Amino acid sequence: MDLSRTRIVLRDRPLVDVLDLALRFLVHHGGAYTKAVAIVLPPFILVTEIVARLGGAIAAWVFAIFAATFAGAPFTVLASRLVFEDDVRVRAAIGAAVHATWRLFVLRLVTFFAGAIGLVLFMFPGVWFLASALFVVEVSVLEQAKTMAAISRSDRIFRRGSGEALLALFLLFLFHIGAVLVADMGGRTIVSALLESRAPQSIWEDGWSTFGLLGFWLFVPYLATARFLVYLDIRTRSEGWDIQTRFAALAARTADDARSAA
Numbered sequence: 001m002d003l004s005r006t007r008i009v010l011r012d013r014p015l016v017d018v019l020d021l022a023l024r025f026l027v028h029h030g031g032a033y034t035k036a037v038a039i040v041l042p043p044f045i046l047v048t049e050i051v052a053r054l055g056g057a058i059a060a061w062v063f064a065i066f067a068a069t070f071a072g073a074p075f076t077v078l079a080s081r082l083v084f085e086d087d088v089r090v091r092a093a094i095g096a097a098v099h100a101t102w103r104l105f106v107l108r109l110v111t112f113f114a115g116a117i118g119l120v121l122f123m124f125p126g127v128w129f130l131a132s133a134l135f136v137v138e139v140s141v142l143e144q145a146k147t148m149a150a151i152s153r154s155d156r157i158f159r160r161g162s163g164e165a166l167l168a169l170f171l172l173f174l175f176h177i178g179a180v181l182v183a184d185m186g187g188r189t190i191v192s193a194l195l196e197s198r199a200p201q202s203i204w205e206d207g208w209s210t211f212g213l214l215g216f217w218l219f220v221p222y223l224a225t226a227r228f229l230v231y232l233d234i235r236t237r238s239e240g241w242d243i244q245t246r247f248a249a250l251a252a253r254t255a256d257d258a259r260s261a262a
Contacts (some may be wrong), residue, residue, distance in 0.1 A: 183215020
């Protein structure tokens with residue numbers, strides 16, 4: 001990542017500002033994100049719908065939660081490149097994420113089952129583990145760390161900003177649930193009120209709904225972007241990226257001036 005070419009200012013930000021920045025970042029780069037959504041999300045939406053119809057609500061949500069890592073990885077790479085690069089190609093960002101699929105799969109198996117066991121048996125240790133593994137996708141895909149190294153590296157980043165990471169995990173979890181419920185309610189309202197047709201099943205009836213699943217997946221780009229920006233924020237405060245950025249930019253300008261003078 002080229003710190004001299006950041007599209008956002010790397011500085012210490014409150015978590016609320018980081019989450020707001022993620023939303024504005026998505027809007028500003030709406031074209032790139034729309035293209036990525038059109039390529040990445042349809043297969044996940046389709047498969048989740050099939051799983052729900054064949055296996056029921058529990059199977060559908062377990063699959064969605066497990067697979068969200070793979071759907072979010074291309075948006076993590078895309079957000080990173082939009083921040084640090086001038087010429088960003090959506091397909092190249094998606095390709096970089098796909099290239100890391102096997103590494104992410106092993107990582108997801110470890111974190112998913114370890115987190116689930118921790119939540120069922122011990123609750124708080126489970127939450128703590130999930131928070132400490134919050135940045136494993138960023139570390140694995142962007143820093144290209146292997147499984148245990150990614151978990152260890154994510155834990156170190158988490159410990160530098162544990163309060164912010166825990167709060168980010170909690171808020172993003174709530175927002176994700178909210179997106180599911182709003183999509184379910186809004187979609188059914190549109191069908192029944194505007195289209196004057198019979199609304200499909202509510203999420204409260206069978207534990208899942210087509211609109212609820214759609215809301216889950218459409219939230220993934222924001223989730224990945226917000227988590228990446230929290231990762232950047234913690235690294236900025238703990239590793240002084242703002243200082244690195246200034247010196248890198250100064251060095252780049254000095255080199256340009258030298259070439260111009262020559």
